[in-house]
Amino acid sequence: MKIGILGAGIVGVNTALQVQNEFPNAQISVIAEGFGNETLSSGAAGIFRPGTSFSAGNDEVTQKWITDSYDFYNQILHSESAFEAGIMQVSGYIFSSKSPSITKNHFLEKLLPIYRPAGDDELEICPSPEGSSAWKYGAYFQTMVIESSSFLPWGLKVFESRGGETKQRRVEAFTDLLGDGYDYVINCTGFGSKWLCNDRKLVPIRGQVYKVKAPWVKMFYYGDYDTYIIPGSTTVTLGGCRQFDSYKTEVDRYDSASIWDRCTSLLPSLKRAELVREWVGLRPYRDPVNSFNMGTCGYGVTTSPGSAIHATKALKELIRSGKVDNSGSTTAIMIVSKL
Ligand SMILES: Cc1cc2nc3c(=O)[nH]c(=O)nc-3n(C[C@H](O)[C@H](O)[C@H](O)COP(=O)(O)OP(=O)(O)OC[C@H]3O[C@@H](n4cnc5c(N)ncnc54)[C@H](O)[C@@H]3O)c2cc1C
Numbered sequence: 001m002k003i004g005i006l007g008a009g010i011v012g013v014n015t016a017l018q019v020q021n022e023f024p025n026a027q028i029s030v031i032a033e034g035f036g037n038e039t040l041s042s043g044a045a046g047i048f049r050p051g052t053s054f055s056a057g058n059d060e061v062t063q064k065w066i067t068d069s070y071d072f073y074n075q076i077l078h079s080e081s082a083f084e085a086g087i088m089q090v091s092g093y094i095f096s097s098k099s100p101s102i103t104k105n106h107f108l109e110k111l112l113p114i115y116r117p118a119g120d121d122e123l124e125i126c127p128s129p130e131g132s133s134a135w136k137y138g139a140y141f142q143t144m145v146i147e148s149s150s151f152l153p154w155g156l157k158v159f160e161s162r163g164g165e166t167k168q169r170r171v172e173a174f175t176d177l178l179g180d181g182y183d184y185v186i187n188c189t190g191f192g193s194k195w196l197c198n199d200r201k202l203v204p205i206r207g208q209v210y211k212v213k214a215p216w217v218k219m220f221y222y223g224d225y226d227t228y229i230i231p232g233s234t235t236v237t238l239g240g241c242r243q244f245d246s247y248k249t250e251v252d253r254y255d256s257a258s259i260w261d262r263c264t265s266l267l268p269s270l271k272r273a274e275l276v277r278e279w280v281g282l283r284p285y286r287d288p289v290n291s292f293n294m295g296t297c298g299y300g301v302t303t304s305p306g307s308a309i310h311a312t313k314a315l316k317e318l319i320r321s322g323k324v325d326n327s328g329s330t331t332a333i334m335i336v337s338k339l
Contacts, residue, residue, distance in 0.1 A: 001026040002181050003315075006171060007188030008032035009041035010148050010301050013155040014072075014308040015188050020162055022312045030159065031177075033170040033192075040190060041148040043279045045209070045230040045237035046301045047090070047220060048073065048144045050107050054299050056307065065306030066107050072305035073144055086150025090231060091142040092220030093118060095126060095135035095266075102224060103139040115141040126221060126266050135223075145220075146301050147232050171196065174334060184318070185334045186311055190300070191284040204282035205297060206246035208255045210238040210263075214273035227262040235276050238263040242298070244285075251278045 005016045056062040096102035109115045118138030128134045194202040214236045221229045230237045285297040
């Protein structure tokens, strides 16, 4: 059996690993135009924190994706591969001056070992936002950061060591894959699906961040909706913004100024940070998320191992029954002979 995984971002790599676990004797290829730093995934801060509005269809499936993902990453975190895979434990705070609901997360409260309200003294750790005397609400929690810049090469190395192969190639239409001998192809092209599947429901939510060197920052900090400071192994990510249906891939200097101002207000020591680069990414947003792999929006790093397990089960069922269940208009799994 020959299986193609189209896309080599976090969704493609996690899907390739899961499919390989399930079908160890299959010939599996990851086919993608861009690998590693050429993917959207490589720029994400990679914090394990789903948004409270994220939905994989219904509450049960959504919680399962998130729990399966957490278990997958947590297992690597406690193994000798943690460093090479770019996975580390982090803890920190989310503060709000507006509403206690901003500091809550029903997915994580059920899952993480520590997720608790911040005490009064903790609400004073960061300077309060302009116009108020202190942060009103806060929570402290412990989670993980998964840096795709390390995870993607590590994941593909594991995949190749088990006999998988990678092919650099742009696919203009799924029919391009006819003649390559694949029995099944799983589409993991992220925002690329907009063009490949002509999916009007897939829209970008533009994000912009700074990557800075500030090795003294060891915890993450969120302030209300869109201000975040997330440490990685070599840089700290400062964000951000969420701009619906914006296709602008250049750095916007007004966004830069706003992010810098908000992050240095939240953590003044960042004024001494050394700028490494600025980065813009288009989050692939889809309501609803397609069957498993498209429309992960701002949470693809968090949810992709779980969605990959789900996709692998669907492939198994497809092989058994011969029926494709592609709910949503973006094609997720294809029987190549039927293209
Ligand atoms: C600023 C910002 C911060 C973020 N922070 C986080 C975070 O902290 N935590 C989190 O969980 N998520 C975060 N995200 C979201 C996360 O980055 C995405 O959900 C995730 O990267 C999507 O992964 P993907 O594999 O679907 O897409 P991609 O990484 O874009 O990969 C798509 C792959 O498909 C290939 N491809 C596309 N079209 C074609 C084609 N026609 N032919 C061949 N190959 C093709 C590409 O080359 C690539 O290999 C953030 C996003 C942004 C913008």
